[in-house]
Amino acid sequence: MATMTAVRADLQAHTVSVEEVPVPTPGPGEIRIAVKAAGVCLSDVHLVEGTISPLFLDGHVVTLGHEVAGVVDALGPDTHGPEVGSRVLLQGGHRTREGRVLTRGVDYDGGYADYAVARAETVVPIPDSLPFEQAAIIPDAISTPWAAVRTTAHVHAGEAVGVWGLGGLGTHAVQLLRMSGAAPIIAVDPIEAARDRAVALGADAVASPDEAPEVIARLAPAGLDAAFDFAGVGPVRTQALRALGVHGRLVVVGLAGKGFEIESDTAFACKGQAVLGHYGSEGKHVLELVHLLEHQRLDFSTSVTQTFPLDQAPEVIDRLERKEGNPIRFVLIP
Known part of the structure; x- marks a missing residue:
């Protein structure tokens, strides 16, 4: 055998x-x-x-x-x-x-x-x-954030977005959001080297978790249209929810096996906000990415x-x- x-x-x-x-x-x-x-x-x-x-x-x-x-x-x-x-x-x-x-x-x-x-x-x-x-x-490292951006969050050009966690998924999310026309893109991570990389790949601003509230308030005073949790950390979700504007949506991608709370159901309901779970991608997302790479609309050589x-x-x-x-x-x- x-x-x-x-x-x-x-x-x-x-x-x-x-x-x-x-x-x-x-x-x-x-x-x-x-x-x-x-x-x-x-x-x-x-x-x-x-x-x-x-x-x-x-x-x-x-x-x-x-x-x-x-x-x-x-x-x-x-x-x-x-x-x-x-x-x-x-x-x-x-x-x-x-x-x-x-x-x-x-x-x-x-x-x-x-x-x-x-x-x-x-x-x-x-x-x-x-x-x-x-x-x-492409399957997962790139297709998961692509599906989160395109299908779950339905990000439109000109929307203000925040990305928490700049590892494999979050880093690609920054690139994909840039291609999708999101603005501004604010990337949050405790590691300075990860933040520097996000700037090189298209983030408009970066911040440590401690700096994030001030940076978001300055660049997106009406709040974020979409926030992405690629970290799977409780405090990230709390901070991201606080940063949402009217009709803002938090997309939970990072998995921690734990729950989290919405601090105020009144504010959450009155603003028409949403928390959306996201897992993986579908076949169409992989095919789209191969097509975009073949036509040099994206570059993941780094x-x-x-x-x-x-x-x-x-x-x-x-x-x-x-x-x-x-x-x-x-x-x-x-």
Whole structure:
């Protein structure tokens, strides 16, 4: 039996290990790819530590990785899709006929491996001009903030917005909001290097959490039209809610597994404000981003902070948890 290297997370023991496992065989309607790049996401950290839990995983061990790109290696029986040898990325998951949303690398095996199997409809061709490392991070690191901006918040040109948390998702949100015409864009993060990066990528102003109320009051005196929480931190949500104007909406993207309070239901109701939950993205968002990148409307060449061999995944996950190097995205190369 042919074997491959895979990075497996034991969600009961909260451990990550590099193992040799059988190479998966694609079934009907499935495609196998040889993985060329896999993005390391903070969600992987949260999954391992138990902050988030899979809803539909069969068992308690899974191959991590929901940001994946590579080359088509084999098609399952009666499967139509990109030809063997095609350059592709994989959608971050899929919706079942029963309406369940399954996430790759969470509810079933992902792409921290030499090979990965995907349903044919989740395999997206990519142009030769798009490097695998950049293509891999489109599902989630880029598509999640894009979906939050475009579909959940419905940001329009000229709207004042705030972005809290300038890691992988928040940094891309700044770029996408800039492209969408939001103004001003105020980016908030406690790390100075992250704030400096946000300015370089299109933020109109940056602030530490302590400075944020004064900066927002000065640049958006009527309050924010939209605020995005990419940090998953309680005080962030409290501060963002206070910064909203009439009909302002808070979009909660960062996951903490905890609740939060609306300080005044009267003010919240009278201003017609909203709190909107957001998780992941749909296939259309990934396709839109590939199209925009192909036509050079976006540039994410600086998004890959560093690449590592696949067998260093446990150390890379630890580095991401500690935010060592102020990363946008670390990428594993099998």
